[in-house]
Amino acid sequence: MTQTPDSSSTRATALRGRLDEAPIERRALRDGVYDKLLELLLEGGVQPGQSLSIDGLARDLGVSPTPVREAMVQLEHTGLVTRAALKGYRVAPPLTRERMAELVDARSLLELAAVRGAIPLTDNGLLHLKAAHADHVVAAAEVKESQSQDDGTEWPALRRYYDADWAFHRTLFEHCHNSYLLQLAQSLSPQVHRMRQSAGHGVTDVDLAVAEHAAILRAATTGDVEATVEQMRSHLEGVRQRSLADSADA
Amino acid sequence: MTQTPDSSSTRATALRGRLDEAPIERRALRDGVYDKLLELLLEGGVQPGQSLSIDGLARDLGVSPTPVREAMVQLEHTGLVTRAALKGYRVAPPLTRERMAELVDARSLLELAAVRGAIPLTDNGLLHLKAAHADHVVAAAEVKESQSQDDGTEWPALRRYYDADWAFHRTLFEHCHNSYLLQLAQSLSPQVHRMRQSAGHGVTDVDLAVAEHAAILRAATTGDVEATVEQMRSHLEGVRQRSLADSADA
DNA sequence: CCGCGCTGAATCCTATAGGAAACTCACCGG
């Protein structure tokens, strides 16, 4: 059975405590296509400048061009692909050092504002942040394990690590009492992911990031706004350094 | 650079001075549909919550559903419409007072950062800002004239005024040496337009806005960063007051 | 040797058609 009619509202309120976090999500084909293409672009399996044929992608994915077209409109907004009218879509050119610096600046602006709005955290917010950090630690361990094997299959672990990292930051945005900050940060997040992908960094960065996140979490626990801001600033400065360290601006 | 055909570079450079501002823009149908729908939503000709039927809009616009669908994906990202899978699109609910305050806060964060990055302006930037301000003054006069007639046709003038107002602010973003700030501000701008539309304000606000813009321009001319920041802060505080003054949070 | 025009295939863009799901509303049993 595909759908849950859920006509009995009385029972719904009774279960509200259990399924408030899982709104049954019906997905059209275009959402799945979007996820697939996003994964492809973030993994770096396509060269910048390469053309992305609508019909070709539709054939490869086994769907018709219409949902692919919709997904491309969505991707166009992330900045990962560029569109030329009547000429199709192409993978966006790689980020230059200058653009990377701008990206980190813009992100810092949003993140520091989010911290100022989120601290002191509510009890619920603190729980979420702790959970996100714990997941980040686990993902970091998995990355280190997969990299020790070095069998070429480290991408899934890396992807999971990136998601956990972003989830930690996103938690702060979700509790900063300004929904637009979250929206803005999310619109920047694909570019941030791409930046990290282009500058393949080593295991040491993972440890540093985890340590800095831990410092942020400690400061957030105390409820000291300025201390948390300072830890976040330090973390973002680290991110900046590590990102710009090795960037072969093609 | 990837592939700039640019075969006739000699002639291109000869004409560079004349057509650098007018890149011939080929538009597909979906771009025109997007503009039409954006106009419709910003004008307020549709009630919040009203369903926007793909087929119906396609019939009304005299096109097929496919370009309408693409335009809706684009609109969905602006927050002016909401989408439920397998249920279609609806006009987004109106902004509550709280959301308006959040919006002004987020906008202020970006605008103040832009001023800090843009001042002191380059000669070119200063020229652009002056031109934008002059256009804003003209548009303001047109609004006052059209409102004195009060024949129900004030919308075109108001729309033009909004565009000129936003162009002034956008100029600062364009010269702040951070392309992502401009991108973020542009993603917020539809909501800002909608906010102004929902809170129908009078002629007096136009004069105030023009005066505050003039103050910003004067400070920017001197090249004093902090003075310009202060004028922008004052302006945005005025915007906040006027926006929240009359808001019938439905 | 270089620029120019032509031809063909590939691709984009739009229109149309059909299957599937959701909403409306009358009907009926309790």
Next chain:
DNA sequence: CCGGTGAGTTTCCTATAGGATTCAGCGCGG
């Protein structure tokens, strides 16, 4: 009186087809 059920209609979602445009390759004239 109220909740459940079923057909009918509307709408969304996807697939397919056709016209329009771009791009690559080739031959020709200057």
